[in-house]
Amino acid sequence: MKFWFRHIKLLLLSLCTLILVAACNSNTPQLQSRETPENIASDCRVIQHDGGEINICGQPQKVVALSPPLLDILLSLGVQPAGYAEVDLLNTKVFDNPSQQIRFLGDRITTQPVNLGDRHNPSLETLVQLKPDLILGEKFQLETNYKLFSSIAPTAFFDTGGKTGWKFAMEAIAQGLNREEQAKQAIASHNQLVKTVKSQLAPVISGQTIIVLGWQQFVKESFIFAPDFITGLLEDLGFQVIVGEVDRPNISIEAVANIKTDHILVMPTGDNTIENAKHQWQNDPILRLIPAVQAGKIYFLDYQLTRIRGPIVAEIFINQIRQLLQP
Structure with a gap:
């Protein structure tokens, strides 16, 4: 009964919309x-x-x-x-x-x-x-x-x-x-920024590996980023990015600890926050012993950056990485 009620509701909504469209x-x-x-x-x-x-x-x-x-x-x-x-x-x-x-x-x-x-x-x-x-x-x-x-x-x-x-x-x-000219300028500005920051950070990240983690409040629901906007920007800057599967399977703390990487980028997702994620990593006896963590090469950035995926946010992300890693 619920199934048919839901479909009838959707049909009525569509019909109402079409009527409104015709009126306008x-x-x-x-x-x-x-x-x-x-x-x-x-x-x-x-x-x-x-x-x-x-x-x-x-x-x-x-x-x-x-x-x-x-x-x-x-x-x-x-x-x-x-x-x-x-x-x-x-x-x-x-x-x-x-x-x-x-x-x-x-x-x-x-x-x-x-x-x-x-x-x-x-x-x-x-x-x-x-x-x-x-x-x-x-x-x-x-x-x-x-x-x-x-x-x-x-x-x-x-x-x-x-x-x-x-x-x-x-x-x-x-x-x-x-707006073709504005598009050309935006793309050219992005490419120049990548080139500049890559050169500036080369002494720090050339040949270095990094992993990007979507980090939940319930750690067992966390995941490794698959190839996407953020991992692509990190590659452009010179990192060797360790990527996960496209369907983002959950990963355990033990599995994270066994990944050999020079840098870790944590992006709290769901209801998690940067402050809470930092607390999780500082207080977990397994996470805090990871070599990258002990070397201070762990970073926390806002997950909303991954949802926007455009030239403005690309610039924001690149500048935040530059600030975190500037030699």
Whole structure:
């Protein structure tokens, strides 16, 4: 009975959304999802994304970001978001104090974007009311939300994961927003920063190994980072990164202690905090005897950095590593 009730509820939600979209259609900007080459005007751009391609005409004024990586990219391109979906649900209609409400990126927001809810479950009703010109999301949102979001406004989903995912997403988004030059500058600045910091830290980390740990309050639920945005940045800086499996299996304290590594980066996840994680490592009789710990080569950074995955946070992360390791 619960199964059918849940599906009926979802169906009703979809129908209500489509009705709202139809009611707002007269005010929806003329940005089409697909066009033939013959019909594409001179001020239109076709951009590729993980859901196919969309045609963007004119200059979108209301652009929404359905996750932190897309917000990072928009801000890097000099575009302020009209709406935003965060990692944690915030009980407010707008981000009226973004520097305090949106970690690492909020101090670059000069407006008060509409709160679209949780990135895993953004509010369709709020999106309809906002009437955006362009919706930007991540690939994981594609399967469940693409048709509904596309009925509201042109929608593009991107895989921002991996070492360079944000660069491909940025180039495509920049094309759609007429911001190609800003994208080139952002990527060039990132590459130059990596080159500079790698040279500065070479005496300290050249040939050195490092492991990145997602660290839970319940240690048995902790894991080794698989190849991703953070491990890619560490590789770029010259580290030899010890990586785990993609599905992030849990690892025991004993297993961590048996890993031979020169450096350890701990990123507290879940409900854990940096302060609590430090306490765990200082007081556990096994962890504190690990050679890297005894040598003072253990570091603690905010896990939120791994969720954002864009050029702004890449710069923040690299500068934090430089500060921790500066010879």
